[in-house]
Amino acid sequence: MKHLELDLGARSYPIFIAPGILGDGALWLKYIRGQQVCIVSNDTIAPLYLASLKQQLADKSVCEVILPDGESHKTLAVLENIFDTLLQANHNRSTTLIALGGGVVGDMCGFAAACYQRGVQFIQIPTTLLAMVDSSVGGKTGVNHPLGKNMIGAFHQPNCVLADLNLLNTLPDREFSAGMAEVIKYGLICDADFFVWLEQNMSALMGRDTELLSEAVYRCCVNKANVVADDEREGGRRAILNLGHTFGHAIETAEGYGNWLHGEAVAAGTALALALSVKMGWLPPEVEKRGLxxxxxxxxxxxxxxxxxxxxxxxxxxxxxxxxxxxxxxILLTGLGEAVVSSEASVEIISQVLLAAGVGA
Amino acid sequence: MKHLELDLGARSYPIFIAPGILGDGALWLKYIRGQQVCIVSNDTIAPLYLASLKQQLADKSVCEVILPDGESHKTLAVLENIFDTLLQANHNRSTTLIALGGGVVGDMCGFAAACYQRGVQFIQIPTTLLAMVDSSVGGKTGVNHPLGKNMIGAFHQPNCVLADLNLLNTLPDREFSAGMAEVIKYGLICDADFFVWLEQNMSALMGRDTELLSEAVYRCCVNKANVVADDEREGGRRAILNLGHTFGHAIETAEGYGNWLHGEAVAAGTALALALSVKMGWLPPEVEKRGLxxxxxxxxxxxxxxxxxxxxxxxxxxxxxxxxxxxxxxILLTGLGEAVVSSEASVEIISQVLLAAGVGA
Structure with a gap:
């Protein structure tokens, strides 16, 4: 089993990475401090994994909220379902929420935990590659607004993160690829060695080799933990984790949430950020080529x-x-594994890059 | 002018108390750090004070959200109006929200500030006595749920609080009285000298003597600031500020939000807490009588x-x-100015106190 700690003082927490840890309650039940537990999942994941999770929680008082699957449901209105269930079940401040799902479930469950009675504890059990390597770690939570992605939310750290690689067995190929966009991101922004490792191992990773996936998830989490520990609330350096995301969020908002998966939009956005970095004269074109x-x-x-x-x-x-x-x-690149936050790119130069990428005039 | 500081380390902020400070931009404009400002008010207060507030903000880029007045509108659905306006006006993370209103506006504006783009700055300009002495200070923000009051919210501290006593001139008598319930609370829970001072000055206070009101608001804020500085997130002692509130919230929820004003429900709840404290044998009956x-x-x-x-x-x-x-x-009393948080009162004894107070069997 792989294990790392996100160091945030009193808000520090462990991330456990291994196949099968969902069934290893002895490992993680201690991170639930009260008697009440509320599992938040969605209608795709719940039929697959809810029963085995509940088996581990036999000694607790458990309620559950099954949300509709998909980014288009990541709204304040759907969030209310979680509050309704918690109040109907008389859950108090000592309750623990458990997010069992991908990024949407994790963001919503985490935001509900941040707001319920002004803040209760929660645990992340990511079920997608994207959530394992990115969204479940670091405490960003929230919902979308019709006018912008993740515009309403909170920083709220979980008690622990459990990345059970067995859960990836049921992940559709398209979602698996979407997660890989964030994996590649870490190589590009801060870990050139990992980027090279990915070049060497991508075909085995796409074949879902558990050993290699475990290593990839671990490397991503280590990188994310380092960046977040330095800058929890994104006053500065944490923003580099958003490589391709400003372009990507524009795509997601324009195309309707869920029509492009988040990771797909990030991939296209990363391609634009690479092109812009080259256009600025900051990045050698061959790094762009390797990224693409x-x-x-x-x-x-x-x-x-x-x-x-x-x-x-x-x-x-x-x-x-x-x-x-x-x-x-x-977020632009100045080399492989080297990212900067910059406002130097003019509207004109951004427009040129967009036009060159096939966007309409 | 009276001035005190709520000491919360990096989240410390000043509270200014004086007649006319709304017009003294030189005093408080420095607490707005960016160019964008969003004023949140309601349809009762806006016609009275919005124009003069905007006069002070002539150099800023200002948008406004006017909410319907009243506790029944303190909901997630109404909160969305604030996010809609902020996004339509392209407000970014450096925006500052200003709450111009009573407790409902302050709680909603503060919660919107806590959540918008995962947290932006805000300023409290309370326009009711209750908001000046209680809800605008200490960073509790949130909205109600049909099943419980303030069940969805956040701890989010303002940049400063401006208590302009002139704004009380337009406050209806019923709301003024409601605020006095929280004023009396401070005397009961932690400041016996202040309680005696209130006994001596209540008739002049009810006549809205500005000098005395200024002193009362200051004493309340000093008491609240001390309690909050010790226990910002209500892990322990801060709970004493909720004297009468658990009974009071039950009344507000049962009667429909806004039919009983919050302060009225707190007054009836305080009377129940006094009776229960006596029934437990913890409080001399004559303190109960003086409180009533x-x-x-x-x-x-x-x-x-x-x-x-x-x-x-x-x-x-x-x-x-x-x-x-x-x-x-x-929250029960063990003496004048001495409160404890206790779970010793049994359901039986609470029921007896409720029955004795005229509640149905």
Whole structure:
């Protein structure tokens, strides 16, 4: 079993990575401090794993909330279901919520935990590759707004994260690829050695070799934990984790939440960020080529949707959380494994890159 | 002008108390760090004070959200209006929200600030006595749920609190009295000298003597600031600020939000807490009498609504945030100015006190 600690002082917590740990209650039951537990899952995952999770919780008083699956349901209105269930079951401040699902379930469950009675504890059990390597770690929680992704939320850290690699066995290929976009991200922004390792192992990873996947999830979590420990509330460096995300959020919002998976939009956004980094003269073109090749090998899109136009992109990007006092801040690369947060790219140069990528004028 | 500081380390902030400070931008504009400002108010207060507030903000980029007035609108659904406006106006993470209103506006604006883009800054400009002495100070924010009051929220501290006593000139008598319930609370729970001062000055206070009101607001804020500085997130002692509130929340929820004002429900709840404290043998009956006399002098109810019954009370109280692992914890008095958090009162003894107060069997 692999194990690491996210170091945030009093809010520190462990991340456990191994096949089968969902069934190993002895390992993680101690992170549930009260008697009440509320499992939040969705209608795809619950039929697969809810029963075995509940088996481990036989000694607790358990209620459950099964949300509709998909990014389009990540809204304040759907969030209310969690509060309804918690109150109907008389759950108090000592309750623990458990997120059993992908990024959407984790973000919503975490946000509900942040807000219920002004904050209760929660545990992340990610069931997708994307959630294991990215969204379940670091305490970002929230819901979407029709005008922008993740616009309503909180920083709220879990008690622990359990990445059970066996849960990936039921993950559809498209979702698996989407998770790989975030895996590749870590190589690009802060871990050149890992990027090289990914180039060497991508075909085995796409074949879902458990040993290699375990290593990949661990490396991603170590990288994320380091960045988050330095800058929990994204005052500065944590923003590099958003490589491709400002472009990507614009795609998700424009195309309708869930039509492009988050990881797919991040992949296309990463391709744009690579192109922009080259256009700025900051990144050697061959690093861009290697990045694109790895995304393609992971069956990910590297071009934005052709039905979008430049103005739409710029308007949606202008609403992103990385905007500060009118300045659009983007994550760009200055080398393999080296990212910067920059507002130096002008609207003109961003437009040129979008046009070159096939976006309408 | 009176001025105190709530000491919370990096989250410390000043509270300014004086007639006319709303017009003294030189004093408080420095607490707005960015260019964007969003004023949140309601349809009663906005016609009275929005224009003069905006005059002070002439150099800022200002948008506004006018909510419907009243506790019944303190919901997640109404909260969405704030997010809609912020996103439509492209407000980013450096925006500052300003709550211009009573407790409902302050709680909702503060919660919106806690959640918008995972947290932006905000300022409290309370316009009711209750908000000046209690809800605007200490960072509790949130909305109600049909099944329980303030069940969804966050701890989020403002940048500063501006208590402009001139704003009380337009406050209806019933709301003024409601605020006095929280004023009396501070005397009962932690400041016997202040309680005696209130006994001596209540009739002049009810006549809205500005000098005396200023002193009362200051004393309340000093007491609240001390309690909150010791226990920001209510792990322990902060709970004493909820004297009468567990009973009171049950009344508010049962009667429909807004039919009993929060302060009225707290007054009736305080009367029940006093009676229970006496029944436990912890409080001399003459302190109960002095407490009731002061509530009556402030034109406040001291009996619960007769249409409620004991079971309804107990069920609603069982859902309160002060419940921990099934134990109902109540704030009781052991003397004038001395409160404890206790789960020693049995359901039987609470029922007896409710029945004696006229609640149905």
């Amino acid at each position: 090749a790895l995304l393609v090998q992971a069956d990910l899109p590297i071009a934005p949707p052709p039905n979008m136009n430049v103005d739409q992109f710029l308007q949606l990007m202008g609403r992103d959380k990385k905007v500060l006092d009118g300045q659009l801040r983007l | 006399a002061l509530l009556v002098q402030a034109d406040l109810p001291i009996a619960p609504p007769p249409n409620m019954n004991v079971d309804q009370f107990l069920q609603l109280m069982g859902r309160d945030k002060k419940v921990l692992d099934g134990q109902l914890r109540l």
